[in-house]
Amino acid sequence: MQIRICPEEFDPFHEIQAFQNTALDKAGKYGATSIFVGTMRDLNDDKDVEVMTLEHYEGMTEKQLGIFVSEAQQQWQILDALILHRVGKILPDQTIVLVVVWASHRGDAFDACRYIIEALKSKAPFWKKEKLTSKEERWVTKNTDGYLQKNN
Amino acid sequence: MQIRICPEEFDPFHEIQAFQNTALDKAGKYGATSIFVGTMRDLNDDKDVEVMTLEHYEGMTEKQLGIFVSEAQQQWQILDALILHRVGKILPDQTIVLVVVWASHRGDAFDACRYIIEALKSKAPFWKKEKLTSKEERWVTKNTDGYLQKNN
């Protein structure tokens, strides 16, 4: 299991490959990998965003992410998990978050991955401040509910 | 949108990167990518598997996968999709299937990706024949239900 806070840009696919090739000692054992990549959009609440700054509560972030993985392990049969999250200045099209769950079967992989990203969105201590192309700055005040996307 | 049947081994992460860098003209627009990778395990129904052969109904496969993506597009707001599926001889730890869905928001990406893999598992005309390490050959007769994994 790996949880990492990244102050620099990272390539999610390179990271998955690197983890599979080194840390993940389960070749032939996992049949299902569910991956979520969150990417910075150049638009939020109908405003053009130029750059975003991600603040976090160092220590609590890692602790909470570890708790989410433990909770997922208690609910689903999973083999391993990888979570990377950017902090600092982020530009549109850069990766913000990567969640990967390896399991024998797809139901467990999907549900655990979804659980972890929903927990992260609602409980991991990260905060986004956007700088719009109009130069206005604003704190993002609320995450959307991933389960009720269509009703928002 | 790309749907491809692959007679040769492929690297799912290389394929995603290649697609994002060329065919996917939506940088800055997608905030959520949901990815499923199905990998061959060296064990199935408690037997050690040496090699698997995947047969398919050429033409119907592509047609059905296209239908699944259309159905997903009707139900969720998705920006693009990529589906790759191996056929022929497959060894443990090789990728069998890759499903990727790009969307603005994670609810749509997750649900559409899940929808497509479930539809693929239950309706795309692929058939697996396993050769066990005991040299016995057997057709896989039934896919597990991804939604009821824990009850199987």
Added chain:
Amino acid sequence: MVQTIMSIKVRYFASLKETIGKSEDEVSGERTLSVSDVWRLANQSTELPENILAAVNMDYVGLDTNVNDGDEVAFFPPVTGG
């Protein structure tokens, strides 16, 4: 009354192909044929095994669906991809 002669291509896959020992058939008929009729014309006394799925022109159909001249009818076991 003019009767049209229909020509139907039949295909078999996976374990079904091995069981019946062939991958293709060509059947023809002078009257309206259902998918079940196509099976019977192609396989005489061999009953259509249980759980076998059918497609016409690469879309899933029920066994009582009628076929048209030039159609491709396929029979195969439950799918196991992914």
Added chain:
Amino acid sequence: MVQTIMSIKVRYFASLKETIGKSEDEVSGERTLSVSDVWRLANQSTELPENILAAVNMDYVGLDTNVNDGDEVAFFPPVTGG
């Protein structure tokens, strides 16, 4: 009766940090303190804004949770990561 003097580290994040113009405080008290008490000791007449979340030693807690000597108490707005 011997009274212990407790020392509590207080931290603020994101928009709350900007609003109150500080990122850290140190408060001390001689009696049992709840998280709300810690806020009041550190911020006097400034009311704890609505929707603010609290953590003690990096775990979420309710505002009526008691703190112990050496604890780190944090206040912050709803999170927006991912």
